[in-house]
Amino acid sequence: MSDPVFVAVLLAACLAAAAFAVIPLLRQRGGGALIVAIALAIPLATIVLYRLVGTPAAIDPDTGQIGDIRASLVDLSGDALREPDNAEHWARLGLAYKSLEEFDSAEHAFRRALFLEEHNDFLQVELSETLLYASGQPRLPDEARSLLIDAVTTNPANQKGLWLLGIDALGRDDNDSAVVWLEQLLSVLPEQAEVRASVGEYLARARAGRGNPMPDNASADEALLTVNVSLADELAGQVDSMTALYVFIRPAGQPAAPPLAVRRLAPDALPASVAIRASDTMTAGDRLVDGTRVDVTARLSLSGDARPAVGDIQGQTRSVELGPAATTEVTIRERLD
Template sequence: MTTTFWLIAAVLIALALAFVVYPILFSKPGRQKATDLRNQNLLAYRSRMQELESERTAGVIDEAAYTQLKDELEGSLLDDVGNSPEPRQNSGSHRRSALFVALTSIVAIPAAAILLYQQWGAMDQLEQYRTMVAMSEDDAGRQAQMTDLTAQLRTRLEASPENPDGWAMLGRSYMRIERYRDAAWAFEQLAGQVPDSMSQAVAWGLAAQASFFDSQGAMDEAVTRAIAKARALNPDEVNALGLLGIHAFSQENYQEAIDHWERIVAVAPDHPQLPSIQEGINQAYQRLGIENPALVASGKGVSVRVELAEGLTDSVSADTALFVFARIPGEGRSIPVAVARMTAGDLPLELRLDDRYTMNPSVKISDTEEVLVTARVSLSGNAIPQPGDLQGAAGAAIPVTADDQPPVTILIDTIVP
């Protein structure tokens, strides 16, 4: 419980008491009743006078009748005002009753507020959220506190476990500080908190990944158990498939590795690590001594020349990842029909994007009429744009042709905000 929370709660309770107690102690119902009666009489008098004026104007009554009825109406008003009951002073018993109700409210309202909040409030979730926000701040000062914040989040989650987002953040935080066994435990807890089988499969896949790191790449019992649970819920869980592919590749079972990784390409074509997965597939085919069927060029493609603006050449190292994407125009951030991955040290370079660089065999650049080409220097190595990345794009869509056209120049001159 935080001091700030209780101060705010106290102010709100005081306001609630003011709304209840003030009318009880300071209201004067008798005087209000008398005032209301006088106002009603006055309104009736004015209404009747308007009627008399209208009748006189219309010739319904003459001047003498008008004067007589007006005098009678004024006399009636004076009688009503004179006979109005004077407000009675509050009796002692009424005063004592009001005081009793006020004192009872002062005690009952705060007590009820605290009891109801303990029953239905969410202070534990608030504390978890505040810790999660603090952990998500990615500056150098916060890095030093990551271990303490992770321990605080774990304590709060163990006390109030019904928070899937909290367990997911705890697992990621343990991965960040390289406490992989604890990360696997957190992801297993996450699997018990998410409602649907697909989300449970993802949680078990993440647990398998954490255990794989903990075992330093060995396919031990913890890893195989988590993979089995993930694939029992979803045979195509991508984290599990990725680990199986890595293990098969390390055992020189290249065809098995290809099968697992190509399945990821088929079921998750927008996977953020797809270029790396595709590169692994290509290497597996090379180890088998055969050409990747998906990368056999059809001859159709686009030729580009990628350059880095002079003012940015000193801001990136030679081994920084460089991606060149070709997308179908008019489809927003659609899946690229071709992606080439190189390094900034290769710049400037000339490149022909064709079916050798396809990400998904079912969506090839040779099947399109024209493409938009973008080049990005990724400081994080991630194909998804991140703030600080350097980027450039062709000014217009480039026709896809079978013959080798002069390259279109793409200048990388923009920093991703």
């Protein structure tokens, strides 16, 4: 992104944030209905597969999907500033930030949209998932779970909400709740939907009381990849104690997809050998299994935040196949600007 565009994005984002806080105090709440027909009409397979296998393959992150999303922030922030009582603008802004893994900004945008459109099930589900990712934990935060229950109460056919509730319950060994949510999801799935098989598999595990849904060929403690992380010689001595080391695992070729697994280490551990296990998944619905190809990123965050920022240093290895004997080398040497 060029400097002028970056400055414009930053300015627009700051103005939008100010509008988020100030305008509700200056104006009465608007009434217009949120236009979410397109979002609600997204094919069911896309909604559920989003959590099962990630998002569609992305091209180069600087000029492709991620670059396009970052460039769109100027227009999206401007729209929200010009029409601060339009919930759709805030929803679109939240989705953009969520795609970029800027979860704090996404949360603020979704909360503003929900202030304008209370009990909108689409917004509740998106905010819930944002809170999950921001928490860095494999289970739903309490607020996220409450929002999802409200969402599926409002709209019993909200497939993504039912899926998240079902998988979360299964991961918490709350098999009775998992059965309720997954049975409800199956009841609204089209008979021809390919994802019915996966939902049915998890439902069967819940009924059998098997708890955390691990594939038959991978136990929670089995290392499926060993990542050997090192720091380039020319960067020795440039890492201070406030820096955090993160190792991210994403579906191969999908740089915009949420990470399947994340590990955080102290920088003084370098060089480090990190074992990635099936139990390291961010959410219970994700899968780390033999034969899956993933991209590995090791990043030194100067701020300690998991989100990439200017000045961070990283290294990447692409298309690594998971397996009990799988290993890969990542050298950290690229500084983000």
